[in-house]
Every structure is written in C-alpha cells, then in structure tokens.
Amino acid sequence: MFNEAGKNLAQMLKGGVIMDVTNAEQAAIAEKAGACAVMALERVPSDIRAQGGVARMSAPEMIKSIQAVATIPVMAKVRIGHTMEAKILEALNVDFIDESEVLTPADPFSHVDKKSFTIPFVCGATNLGEALRRISEGASMIRTKGEAGTGNVIEAVRHIKTMKKEIEELKSMNDEQLANAAKEMRVDVELVKQVRDLGRLPVVNFAAGGVATPADAALCMELGCDGVFVGSGIFKSSDPAKVAHAVVQAVIHYKDAKKLAEISEGLGEAMPGLEISTLDVRMQQRGW
Amino acid sequence: MIGVLALQGGFREHMEVLAMLELEACEVRTREELMRPELIGLIIPGGESTVMLKFIDEFGLRSAICARAQHPEFTMYGTCAGLILLAKEVPNLKGEPLGLLDVTVERNAYGRQLDSFITDFGSFIRAPKITRVGENVEVIMEHEGLPVLVRSGNIWGSTFHPELVGNVEIHRKIF
Numbered sequence: 001m002f003n004e005a006g007k008n009l010a011q012m013l014k015g016g017v018i019m020d021v022t023n024a025e026q027a028a029i030a031e032k033a034g035a036c037a038v039m040a041l042e043r044v045p046s047d048i049r050a051q052g053g054v055a056r057m058s059a060p061e062m063i064k065s066i067q068a069v070a071t072i073p074v075m076a077k078v079r080i081g082h083t084m085e086a087k088i089l090e091a092l093n094v095d096f097i098d099e100s101e102v103l104t105p106a107d108p109f110s111h112v113d114k115k116s117f118t119i120p121f122v123c124g125a126t127n128l129g130e131a132l133r134r135i136s137e138g139a140s141m142i143r144t145k146g147e148a149g150t151g152n153v154i155e156a157v158r159h160i161k162t163m164k165k166e167i168e169e170l171k172s173m174n175d176e177q178l179a180n181a182a183k184e185m186r187v188d189v190e191l192v193k194q195v196r197d198l199g200r201l202p203v204v205n206f207a208a209g210g211v212a213t214p215a216d217a218a219l220c221m222e223l224g225c226d227g228v229f230v231g232s233g234i235f236k237s238s239d240p241a242k243v244a245h246a247v248v249q250a251v252i253h254y255k256d257a258k259k260l261a262e263i264s265e266g267l268g269e270a271m272p273g274l275e276i277s278t279l280d281v282r283m284q285q286r287g288w
Numbered sequence: 289m290i291g292v293l294a295l296q297g298g299f300r301e302h303m304e305v306l307a308m309l310e311l312e313a314c315e316v317r318t319r320e321e322l323m324r325p326e327l328i329g330l331i332i333p334g335g336e337s338t339v340m341l342k343f344i345d346e347f348g349l350r351s352a353i354c355a356r357a358q359h360p361e362f363t364m365y366g367t368c369a370g371l372i373l374l375a376k377e378v379p380n381l382k383g384e385p386l387g388l389l390d391v392t393v394e395r396n397a398y399g400r401q402l403d404s405f406i407t408d409f410g411s412f413i414r415a416p417k418i419t420r421v422g423e424n425v426e427v428i429m430e431h432e433g434l435p436v437l438v439r440s441g442n443i444w445g446s447t448f449h450p451e452l453v454g455n456v457e458i459h460r461k462i463f
Contacts, residue, residue: 005404008411008452012334012369015296034343036296036336071380071395072336073414095401095414118402252295252317252343 002203006120006140009073009095010204013037013141013227017217017248018075018206020044020231024065027074030234033244037073037096039229040066045102045149045209046232046271049281055103057085063092075122080287081107090119096141097121099134101286102148102231111288114138124208126159126284128166129185131201136187142201144225145284146209149232151273153216155284156209160223163205170196200224209284212237212270214250214263221254238268290329290363290463291316295343297335297369301451305459306331322352329363329463330356332370334413334449337395341373341383350386357388357443364388364443365462371445372416389443390422391435407431409455410448418447 016036021027027038040063048055057078067074073095078085080099085106089097099112101124114121115138124145125131131142144163146156170192173181178196182189194202207220208229217228230247237243246263253259276282292302294315306313316322316330330353332340344350356362366374366389377392378385385393397417398404404413409429418435421427429437429446437446437458450458 004406005401005411005413008406008413008449009401009404011298011301011452012336012413014298014300014335015294016336016339031338034339036339071382072338073401090402093400093402120401248339249343 003114003118003120003138003140006096007203009120010122010141013073014204015251016227017244017251018227018229019234019244020229021066022235023062024069026235026240027066027070029241030244031070031072033241034248035072035244036227037075038066038070039075039077039098039231040094041077041102044232044235045283046151046236047149048102049149055079057082057088057103060088060092063089063094067094077103078112079103079106081105081109081111083112086112086117090117094119099123099139101145101283105286109288111137122206124284124287125163127162128195129187130287131163131205132185132187132191132195135201135203136191139203141204141206143206143208143229145287146207146211147276147279148209148283149274150210150276150279151212151233151236151271152276153210153212153219154276156207156211156220157223159284160207160220160225163201164224167195167199171199211247212273214246214260214267217247218250218254218260221251227251233271236271243267243270289314289324289326290331291322291324291327292331292333293340293370295335295347296339297333298449298451299333301449302331302333302367305451305456306463308456309460309463311459311463317347319348319352322349322356327356328361329365332364332366332373333451334368334370337369337372337381338383340369341381341385344373344386345383353386354388360442362442363463365459366445367449367451368413368415368447371418371447374443374445376422377420389438389440389445390425391418391438391445392420393417394419406453407448408453410446410450410458411452412448413452415447
C-alpha cells in the first residue's frame, strides 16, 4: 500500500526542520542555516491569510529556480484534490508534494489519489482518522494542520495531543471496538491494527502550522513529533538566517533546556502572531 | 556500546537494528557523549549531509570523531549521508567532509526522489555514488557494477540503507 521509497525519504528528514521559501535566495539561506528540506511556495501562509484570494500551486519557473540552488530535497504544495497540479509537480521532479490546506482547496469531495503517483506526498491531519484516511490514499508522511500563518502554536499542539490520545485509546480496544473505530474513521481495520501495534503512525509525523520560535519547535519535539515544518516563522521574523539556525538547533537539543536558553537569545522580533478566535478562515478545517 | 550520531536523520532505525542484534547502543549529540570510554563504535546515519556536517563543526565534534577513528579497534559505519561525511572527496558538498575514508562520493548521483529505489538488501534514497575508490579501500559489495559497501580498516561506508528494509546482516558483519 505504501510508497516505500517516499516513506524512506521522510525517515531521512526526521529530526530536521523543513522551511517555507518563496525564492532561490531564501532557499540558500534556509539550506545554510541547516534546513533538511525546503518547501517552495508563492507566498508564505501569513501573506496568503492577509491578502486573501485563491492560493494555488507555485509557478514552475519559481520551483526550478529553487531546485537550481538547493542540494537538499525540494517540496512544493498543491491544492487539496488538485490531481493535475500534482502531475505538474511530479513532471517538475520535485522530491515531495504537500497536499496542503494552506492553498485554496480544489476538490470539495476528495483528496488526490496519491497511490497513483511515484512522487511521495505529505498531508496534514488534525486527528487520527484524518491521518489514516490520507495514509490510505497513499500519503508517505503526515504533519499536523496547526493554523498556518498565525505564529500561534496552540492548534498544532491540539492535533499532536489529539492523535496521541486516539492512538492510546486503540491499545485497550478489542477486535469489535477496533472494527467500529475503523468504520468511524472510514479506513481499513488492518491499518488501525497496525497503528495499535506500533503505538504510532506507520509513517513519519511532523509538526506544522504556527511554529514561530525555537521554543515552539522544541515543544513539538517534546510532544513526540519526528520533526518540524516552519512557514512564516522564519522569513517573517526580523532576522531570518538567525531564527532559522536557532530553530534547527532547538529541534536537535529539545531535551536540553540550558542549550535552548542559549539558542533563544538575541533573535530579534519573532513574526507577528494572531489569536485563533479572531480568524476569518480556519485553514485546518479544509480537507475531508 | 555503539554510538549513533543523532544530529538529524534516520538514527532511530539504526538503534532498532542494533537492538535486534542485541548490541548495546546510545544516541550521540555532544563531544562528551562521543568521548565516553565505553563507546567502541559509531554509526553516522542517513539524513541530510549538509545539516549533519554543519552541526558536526558547530558542536565541535569533528576533532573528536577524527580522534576516535585513529584507533583501529574503534569501528565506524556511515550510511548514505554518513558515507558522504566520512569520504575524502565530495565535489558537490559545501564544506569539508571528515576525510576518513579514501573514496570520492558524488551526492544525489542517481537523481532526485523519482530516481530513488529499493532492493532486497537496502534502500537507495536520493543516494550517492562512489566514483573513486582509494588504494587501501576494499569494495565489499557492488550493485549494478558500482561499489555500494566499502571499508578501509575500521571505517565502513554504504551508499544504501540496510536499516530501512530490516536487513541486519550488514551491521552484524561490521560490529
């Protein structure tokens, strides 16, 4: 069922930070700061949120310009359910596709049938059912759907903890209860059993959405994530190279509070933050 | 005890293979951890070589790794990005590799992710190719006419990941 090579690439990204970049110059800064991959996109989430309009896949020339400078994997986003944007990104030979709620959804019924692709996909999930539906469709990697562009980590934490709790609950279920849980989540019971036996998802699971500081990144790692995506948090801060470097170090040394204190010093202004209750658009509600 | 460099990448999978072989293992992130006297070997896992190299230098691990490598009974094994770091020459790497294994390695030599592939003995993910093998380096395994597992005394390197396909035989041979 899995795209094994894609799953393996995701395993190599663990313990790392994937950074949103909008041009080749930012990609070079991210790689130099220690990013394990970059996400090429037209506008960072906070700008998408502020400017509104339909957010789509990035232009090929922009993706190519980033591929030309980056020696680390290059990811790019497609709209939820937009199979043709995904085909285009596969033709462009990106390393990973993010079917992302940050862009405006293209299909109100289904997500991309990811099993029909050779290129691996990462998808967002707010809970276990959503994660397992995406995995059933062929996703090789899962990430939380924290509210992108807010610099507010609460929703990412909510998704991490929700998923952990739901996985924990599977452990005490008998076969009949497992079958019911699978039915409720609209996935195959074998996949649910696999998650119960492993005690975690069968693919790599990153935190994403609202991560703005080294401490936020460390918190997500402490809660059990395999790595972190940082979007607006880097290039909307006052000193992107420094913040990028600090977030990468925080992911490595998340258990060491003394090191985190050193890392967090002298970073300048973090990105401006938003309270979730004031938002007009909740991107995490996109996806089915 | 065998250390697994845990700066970034697939270190957990190596820990799992060592556990299957009932070999004692620990994660290594600092110079102090690397210099622990009970350590008899070090695995440098796959991941992003740019990230690992950056922090090997920033955290002051380079001289410690090189000092450890001088002892013939201390075994080192690098997989994929780990091999890149151990190599003497890597033309398309920004920065100096550790230079402990006399080979030339080209990063991402098969291409991007679409060219990644899996064999029964290991997974080749955006894998490098060994394009030159030094005089004192022994080729232990080849795949499609290319060296994929090499050793020079106590230093081993593979372009593939045995740990991602549940292959414990390479680790068994080395440690």
